[in-house]
Amino acid sequence: MPSKSSLLAITLSLAMPIIAQAQNVVKKTLDINQANAPNLIDENTIWRAYQEGFAKQGDVFVCDNGDDVKRHAGAMTVIQLNQDKPYPIWASATSKAVNVSGSPDSSYSIYMDLTNMDGSHQWGVINTFSTGTHDWETVEVLYVPDKPIKLVSLNLLLRNHAGRAEFKDVIFREFKDDVTRFDRVPIKSWKPSPGFQIRNVSTKSDFYEATEGMPFGVKIQPKETIDAQGIRRIEATLEATDTSSDLCLQLVYAVQLQGKNWNWTSLSRTDQKPIEQIEYSTNNASLQGAGGGLARWPFAAVVDGSRGIGLSLDLFHPAHHRTGYNAVTNELYVVYDIALTKEQPRAFVKLAQFEFDGTWGFRGAIEGLYKTFPNAFLNRIEKQGIWMAFAKISEVQDWQDFGFRIKEGNNETDWDDKNDILTFRYTEPMTWWMKMDPELPRTYEQALKHAETLAEKGNHWAIAFLKCGHKTKTGERPHKLLDTPWCNGAVWSINSMPGFPGEISHFKLQWNEKIIDSLYGPNAKGNLDGEYVDSSEGYATAVMDYDREHFAVAQTPLTFDTSDKAPGIHKGLISFEYIRKLEQDVRKMGKLMMANSTPGQYWWLAPLLDVMGTEWNWNRGGKWSPPDDHAMLYRRILCGPKLYSILQNTNFDEFSYECSERYMKRCLFYAFYPSYFSADASTNHYFRNPALYNRDRPLFKKYLPLCKLAGEAGWQPITHAKTSKPEEIWIERYGDNIYTVFNGSEESASATISFDKPVAKLIDQVSGKEYTVADKSISITLDSEDVMLLQAIE
Numbered sequence: 001m002p003s004k005s006s007l008l009a010i011t012l013s014l015a016m017p018i019i020a021q022a023q024n025v026v027k028k029t030l031d032i033n034q035a036n037a038p039n040l041i042d043e044n045t046i047w048r049a050y051q052e053g054f055a056k057q058g059d060v061f062v063c064d065n066g067d068d069v070k071r072h073a074g075a076m077t078v079i080q081l082n083q084d085k086p087y088p089i090w091a092s093a094t095s096k097a098v099n100v101s102g103s104p105d106s107s108y109s110i111y112m113d114l115t116n117m118d119g120s121h122q123w124g125v126i127n128t129f130s131t132g133t134h135d136w137e138t139v140e141v142l143y144v145p146d147k148p149i150k151l152v153s154l155n156l157l158l159r160n161h162a163g164r165a166e167f168k169d170v171i172f173r174e175f176k177d178d179v180t181r182f183d184r185v186p187i188k189s190w191k192p193s194p195g196f197q198i199r200n201v202s203t204k205s206d207f208y209e210a211t212e213g214m215p216f217g218v219k220i221q222p223k224e225t226i227d228a229q230g231i232r233r234i235e236a237t238l239e240a241t242d243t244s245s246d247l248c249l250q251l252v253y254a255v256q257l258q259g260k261n262w263n264w265t266s267l268s269r270t271d272q273k274p275i276e277q278i279e280y281s282t283n284n285a286s287l288q289g290a291g292g293g294l295a296r297w298p299f300a301a302v303v304d305g306s307r308g309i310g311l312s313l314d315l316f317h318p319a320h321h322r323t324g325y326n327a328v329t330n331e332l333y334v335v336y337d338i339a340l341t342k343e344q345p346r347a348f349v350k351l352a353q354f355e356f357d358g359t360w361g362f363r364g365a366i367e368g369l370y371k372t373f374p375n376a377f378l379n380r381i382e383k384q385g386i387w388m389a390f391a392k393i394s395e396v397q398d399w400q401d402f403g404f405r406i407k408e409g410n411n412e413t414d415w416d417d418k419n420d421i422l423t424f425r426y427t428e429p430m431t432w433w434m435k436m437d438p439e440l441p442r443t444y445e446q447a448l449k450h451a452e453t454l455a456e457k458g459n460h461w462a463i464a465f466l467k468c469g470h471k472t473k474t475g476e477r478p479h480k481l482l483d484t485p486w487c488n489g490a491v492w493s494i495n496s497m498p499g500f501p502g503e504i505s506h507f508k509l510q511w512n513e514k515i516i517d518s519l520y521g522p523n524a525k526g527n528l529d530g531e532y533v534d535s536s537e538g539y540a541t542a543v544m545d546y547d548r549e550h551f552a553v554a555q556t557p558l559t560f561d562t563s564d565k566a567p568g569i570h571k572g573l574i575s576f577e578y579i580r581k582l583e584q585d586v587r588k589m590g591k592l593m594m595a596n597s598t599p600g601q602y603w604w605l606a607p608l609l610d611v612m613g614t615e616w617n618w619n620r621g622g623k624w625s626p627p628d629d630h631a632m633l634y635r636r637i638l639c640g641p642k643l644y645s646i647l648q649n650t651n652f653d654e655f656s657y658e659c660s661e662r663y664m665k666r667c668l669f670y671a672f673y674p675s676y677f678s679a680d681a682s683t684n685h686y687f688r689n690p691a692l693y694n695r696d697r698p699l700f701k702k703y704l705p706l707c708k709l710a711g712e713a714g715w716q717p718i719t720h721a722k723t724s725k726p727e728e729i730w731i732e733r734y735g736d737n738i739y740t741v742f743n744g745s746e747e748s749a750s751a752t753i754s755f756d757k758p759v760a761k762l763i764d765q766v767s768g769k770e771y772t773v774a775d776k777s778i779s780i781t782l783d784s785e786d787v788m789l790l791q792a793i794e
Contacts (some may be wrong), residue, residue, distance in 0.1 A: 015438035026193035027207035027329075030179050030186035032090060032142070037173040040079055041154075050074030061167040063158040069101055073160035083117065083148035088175045088186045092140035093156060093167055095129045100163035103478055103542045104128040104287060104563070108165060110139060111155040116147040127563050128287055131161065132474050134705055138169070139563045142291070144181035146278040157631055180328045181279055182207070183250060183335045184292040190329050196222055196236060197252035201290050201337075202565045207252065217242035218249070218340065231372050232353040235314075243342035246567050248560040250290050251336040254349060255311055262302040262309075264325045265362040267630060267637075269726040272361055281324030284601055285427025288320055288544065288570060289337030291562045295322045296634070298603050300332055301365035303358030307630075310365045314350035315376040316580075318604035320559035320570055339558040339567035343551035347558070353715070357718075366637055366717035376607030377640035380592060381405075381422070384711045386675040386704065387613055387645035391687045393421060403704035406594065406611055406645060408534075410519075424532035424594045424611075426521060427510045429496035429578040430541040430571060432465050436489035442481045447490040464506045468495045471547040473566050478542035485682035493542040497574055498581040499553030511582060520589055530592035531582050536575055536605055537597050543587055544568035572602040583608040599638040606638040613645040613673075615681060618663060622654040625664055629730065629744055636670045636732075641714035645673035649681055660696045664703040665787040668766075669742035671734055672702055674703070706765055706789050710734040724752040728783065737792035743782035750781040761794040 047054075051072040055062040063073035068543050081089075093110045100108055106126050114122040120777055127141040156167040161734070179186040185199070187207070196210040208215055209221075224235040240247055264280040281300070283293030299312030300323035313321060313333050320337040338347045356368030370377050385405025393404050394415050407423045416423040418688070434454075440446055452708050454462035470478045470493040478493040498507045511531075519528055535541075544561065546568040551558060556573040561565060583593050594611035606612060610637070618626045635644060648655070648663060667674040676686035676693075686692050693700075713735025721739055723729040729751040730742045739762075754777040762771045762778065766789050771778040782788065 024209040025206045026197055026209045027182055027185075027187045027190055027199075028189040029199075029204065029206050030088065030177055030188055031507070032175065032204075036177050037090075040174065041077070041170050045077050047075045047077050050076045050157065051159070054156075057166075059168055061156055062141045062164070063156075063167075064164040065158060065162050065444075067162050069160060069162045074155055074157040074159065075167065076153060076155040079152045079154060081149045081151060081174060083150070083174075086145040086148050088144045088177065088179060088579055089149065089152065089173070090140065090141065090142045090175065091154060091170075091172045092138055093171070094136050094138045094169040094490040095167045096134060096136045096597070097129065098133050099133065100131045100133070100158070100165055100211060101161050102131055103472070104131055104561075106157075106285075106287075107160040108158050110141060111157050112141065112143070113153040113155075114145070115150045115153075116145070117150045118147060120147065120297055124285065129165070130473060131163075131564070132472065132476060136168075137564075142186070142211065144179065144184060144186045146276075161369060182326055182329060183252070183279075183281075183290065183322060183324070183332075183333070185250075185290070192256045194254055194256040196220060197254060199250040199252075201248040201250055201322045201560070207250075210251075216247055216249070216609070218435045220245060229371070230355065233350075234352065235348070235350040238338065238340065238349075240345040242734045243340075243345050244555065246560075246565070247340040248565040248567065249336075249338045249340070251349065251452045251740040252339050253311070253334045255309065255332040255353060257302065257309070257330045257332060259304065260330065261304045262325070262327075262330070263304070264327070265301045265308070265365055267362055267633065269629070269730055272469070275327055277327045279324060279328070281322055283322055286320070287562050288387055288559050289322075289562060290335070292322050292335070294320060294601070295748045296367065296538070296603070299365065299369055300324050300334070301356070301362065301368075302332055303361055306358050308356040308358035308361075308368065310354050310356060310368050310372075312352050312354070312369060312372065314352060315373045315604070315607040317350040317556075318350070318602075319347075319349060319572065320555040320573075323787070336557065337559045339560040341551055341558065341567050343548050344554060344558055345598075349557065360718050363717045363719070367376065370640060373607065377642070378585040379641040379643075379714060380610050381643050382712060384643045384673065384708055386673040387611070387647060388675065388687065389502075389647055389677045389685075391685050393419070396687050396693065397690055398697075402693070402700045403708065405673075406643070408532050408594070408596075410526065410528060413528060417527050422529040422592065422611075423526070424530050424535060424592070425528055426532050428534040429506070429510070429536075429665070430494055430574055431535065432461055432469075432492045432494050432506070433487035433492045434462075434465075435487055438488070444476070444479060444481075447479060447481065448477060451492070460509055461503055463504050464509055465492050465494055467502070467504065468506045468550070469493065469547075470495060470542050470545040472542070473546050473564075480540060485680055491540050493540075493545070493571075494537075495545045495547070495550050495553075495569060495574055496578045497550075497553050497555075497569075498577060507578060507581070511585070516585065520591070528591070530586050530594060530610070533575075533579055533595040535597055536579065536595040537600050537602055538575060539553055539597065543571050545571070545574070572604070575602075576604055576608075579605055579608050580786055588641050599635055603638050606642075609642070611643045611645070612639055613647065615647045615649040615677060617650045617679070618648060619650045619655050622651075624659065624662065626663075632666075632670050632672070636672070636715055637717070639715075643668075643673065643711065644676040645675055647675050647677040648686070649679055651675050651679045652676075652684070652686060652689070657695055657699070660699050662785055664699050665785060666742070668703055668707050668710070668789065669730070669732065669740045669787050671707055671715060671732075672741070673711065675708055709765065709791070710738055710740055710789060715736050721753055721755045724754070725749060727781070729753075737791040741782065741790060743786050745783055748780065748781065748783045748786050752777050752779050759792050761792070762790040763793050765789040765791055
């Protein structure tokens with residue numbers, strides 16, 4: 001490895017694309033020969049009703065939910081396996097649908113829950129059927145377990161969808177082959193192959209070496225460099241040379257590790273257990289890609305003593321992917337799910353391999369990630385504070401007590417400027433909320449007709465919808481018929497990527513030269529600080545846009561459905577491209593970016609943003625239910641030192657002064673900024689009710705300055721301190737000399753805090769109590785959900 005002081009980047013390889021031959025197979029996959037495994041479903045199988053159940057017509061199960069989108073129906077059976085070692089299982093079913101509402105999801109699917117021999121579980125091994133109306137459609141699901149399976153609960157589901165579905169030809173097989181798995185694909189043999197590997201998912205091919213080319217009529221142009229910091233930067237361009245059919249690919253980049261003492265790192269407050277000889281990956285559920293889900297983190301990391309190795313996507317080049325470590329093949333890897341089509345035959349990927357101090361495990365890897373991509377974690381807002389949604393801060397009594405710093409909406413920009421409030425202009429990608437007259441029937445046909453009528457009358461939003469709106473696989477327009485405080489009508493899913501040609505597109509209606517000049521030009525009214533993106537992860541938007549006419553505008557890679565391998569554009573990447581273009585333009589003007597509802601499912605918006613937050617209800621139904629530590633720490637890690645604020649969207653009649661204090665204490669621990677909005681995200685605004693905010697004023701005056709003290713110091717991944725009871729007493733570090741401590745258990749707890757850096761005396765800025773450090777440690781006691789902010793004073 002070159003010296004970190006080296007000024008010369010070293011080019012490792014620039015391979016000329018060629019077509020790989022059969023000897024380039026690096027992972028031999030299991031050939032699922034159904035004749036070798038009997039169907040464990042037969043005429044003697046006992047089927048039971050799932051909730052509302054089913055009707056039986058010969059060999060067909062019929063579930064009819066009519067117009068009821070809340071009805072749950074289905075059929076279920078239990079298959080006893082009692083495996084002595086982990087064997088792959090495979091299931092399939094055939095279904096046809098009549099007017100099944102909504103988009104494909106786990107609620108219209110073949111759905112398996114597994115119980116392992118050791119009593120542990122694997123929930124939700126699924127594949128989905130298409131919604132709408134269609135003839136018989138067969139889907140299958142393959143699962144390669146890490147542990148021997150005791151039993152499988154197999155379900156045929158139609159729930160939370162209106163309409164009628166029929167199921168038949170249910171098959172379940174167990175393959176007693178000696179296999180391991182790689183990215184959830186069963187493999188029988190493998191050989192070391194660092195670098196790029198490729199697999200054709202549609203044909204269930206083997207994995208091929210891809211450093212000098214690929215089969216399947218695809219060229220790859222890889223490039224690797226090592227920069228002055230010793231970080232390996234990797235990129236590749238893929239191009240389909242034969243576009244007569246779609247290609248659905250698993251593109252792997254693997255680091256072949258030396259030695260067998262590597263341990264997988266994951267987010268945990270306790271010490272990591274020694275790993276087993278299995279595959280490790282942390283994923284969110286996803287119905288796209290090869291079937292393994294969607295990575296929760298952009299990177300994977302392993303440690304061997306003090307040495308750590310991380311592999312990450314470039315944080316400014318996302319795609320549908322997974323990251324992981326396979327202890328059997330001894331590979332640290334990234335897997336991309338990429339579709340190449342006639343309309344978009346190219347894809348570009350970029351990633352990085354870095355080393356870090358393995359002593360701190362996952363937190364060391366996070367620090368390594370920050371050093372690898374410093375611009376993704378750059379804090380541009382030194383003075384921080386809470387977020388106000390829509391309401392005028394000037395109308396809040398003695399507003400200075402509440403720590404306002406961020407304003408969503410530009411309804412009093414001049415006043416905000418004079419009072420050091422950062423003001424962000426509102427936009428919302430990926431949806432068009434179309435109002436409909438109350439007398440119009442609430443049907444898809446009527447909603448679409450209304451949109452077409454508006455377009456004929458010259459409504460630009462309707463024109464943009466017909467041009468840029470998502471399509472389903474059957475050519476319909478994904479939609480929801482909703483009655484909300486802000487829109488009674490239909491919400492349509494729209495592709496807001498900036499690359500659409502012509503003067504009218506959904507992107508250009510929200511961002512163009514005329515808008516930029518009016519908001520930020522010399523004649524602008526007030527000095528806006530930047531752009532705010534609402535619903536940034538598209539909660540109301542269909543996950544995939546299947547309109548092939550849109551594929552060419554995508555700059556990020558296309559992906560594909562798990563069930564039938566249909567290619568499309570993922571909504572998370574639509575949002576990324578929308579925000580990236582705004583971010584590029586506002587940076588040129590020295591302005592800022594803010595977004596709501598992220599990071600949540602997707603990590604890849606955070607690198608582009610300066611302010612993030614979300615609307616949360618921590619007291620749903622009057623029951624206190626804050627997010628767990630992983631959910632909060634996930635957001636803190638991806639934001640790094642950037643400002644993150646929460647809007648409490650709850651029924652304030654049930655949210656007492658005590659709830660507010662519990663809320664603020666928990667936010668202080670993570671240096672999040674606690675704010676309030678509305679139970680329905682519109683009406684009964686907290687800050688328009690003096691009785692509410694005056695009641696809580698003492699809490700704001702106590703906790704907001706402490707949130708600022710920690711937040712402005714900046715969160716640090718390595719704490720340099722540990723508690724003797726990490727499952728109960730948690731600790732975080734901000735800047736060089738601030739530590740927050742929180743009791744996350746349900747009872748009072750005592751613990752010792754040990755420091756690995758010189759600290760002589762600390763003061764708890766919450767209680768005012770001082771602590772003298774003896775033998776590098778102090779002893780503390782905290783009530784349940786209580787917090788400390790320890791600041792070193794010597």
